[in-house]
Amino acid sequence: MKIDPDNKADLSAQIAEAIREEIMAGRLIVDERLPSEAELADHFAVSRPTVREALKRLAAQSLIRTARGAFGGAFVNRLNYPEAYGQHITTSTLLLSMNRVSFDVACEARYALERACTPLAAARRTPDTLATMRAEIHRQGQPGLTDESFCASDVTFHRALVDSADNPVLSYQLAGAVEAMQPLMNMITFTARSREAIVGFHTRIADALERHEADVAQAALSELEAYTLTLGRDVMAARARPRQPA
Amino acid sequence: MKIDPDNKADLSAQIAEAIREEIMAGRLIVDERLPSEAELADHFAVSRPTVREALKRLAAQSLIRTARGAFGGAFVNRLNYPEAYGQHITTSTLLLSMNRVSFDVACEARYALERACTPLAAARRTPDTLATMRAEIHRQGQPGLTDESFCASDVTFHRALVDSADNPVLSYQLAGAVEAMQPLMNMITFTARSREAIVGFHTRIADALERHEADVAQAALSELEAYTLTLGRDVMAARARPRQPA
DNA sequence: TTACATTTAAATGTCTGACAATTTAAACGC
């Protein structure tokens, strides 16, 4: 393990960075046990609380996991898809919500990425993913549905579309784009008419995938993008307008 | 701030999660100051080291930043693009390297996503991004270039292609897919002939973008994908073969 | 011999208290 040179930032940050580099470079492999906290403290010439802060930093990134008990300790963690999904979604959501990313830009990115999945999805869609999409379409047509539930169902539908491509790396990358849009979508009021329109687009997409027609699905996605954009722009325009309530 | 119920996981993890939810829900806004460590310790009825471990977890995710001194403390951090890029690339790279993701799957995802950028890139490419691509193409033709440098140049070229779309959200999402492939690409030995072929594809892509011809660029990308796949498959087949050196 | 209960050791989780380093605001002196 490398050492900390002279002086710069927090010791715990330096130590975390040193261990992180060992993992990224493959010098610490999956499931390998790190030295105990006491040994690390001795090695880096710091106290145990400082080492613990460093380990907590790594644990927050799912780089290590810890176990108590006799043969416990800190182990290099195998990053699995659920953990990676969670991290990616958190980061993407905050990036969008904190940086005044316009609805247009986020929408454009999301639909461009979804169109990228469509050819694969049309080729590989399974009865299972189709059933999920059909179920969500049905749910979206229910009268009493709140706007929030409608949005959640929309996300589920689009994730099923992405998952139809049957490429876990693609699903992982897309999860951020799809989920991060939800807070922006939640600001929209979905009228009965707009819901009907969206359900129509969704039905066209599902039908096209079922028939393995990638280009039809892509066209429907593009129309849905344009329609979503108009809905979003109305909301953003209303929010940008100076305080002028009903 | 919420409280921790009775019993479950580590206290520092529970506290970090409670604060994280406050930030994600927007109840703690950007640049807002959190209570001091002593106050948090009092509020959650734990010791200060425990609070500190929780704060370090949040700092590792760039959710907060800390400052020393009289009016210092922990502040909700505005997640910026460089930080988000770094997190996303770290997670993506580890996800691929630790889960035996096949070269085929990663390659398919990457090129599908890049093709998604191509229409926008063809429409919006600037002299600046074109110049970057030309420069990298030139570099890739140099004779003495190591395989590693060739790979790094390849990544730079493809990121310039993605950045041509002029959509920061798209660039952010793509960064993970492009960068995470690099360790896999680094395993490939690039012969003079294969470099020549790749430079040819890159040139076709740059030319097409310059002429705003999205479909030509997409076709070249697809051919490059197929070619990269053959290169990668040779390497993977050689690695899968039982120990049988020259 | 086998099955079960007990002990033990090693490690993380947590607490208490203290001091060092840093930064800003206020007090002070000229």
Next chain:
DNA sequence: GCGTTTAAATTGTCAGACATTTAAATGTAA
């Protein structure tokens, strides 16, 4: 009025201790 010093608040770090958990080692009885 302006530069300097002081004070206060806060995070960073350390030391030592105890609590809790876990699995192996040991002991005991059927």
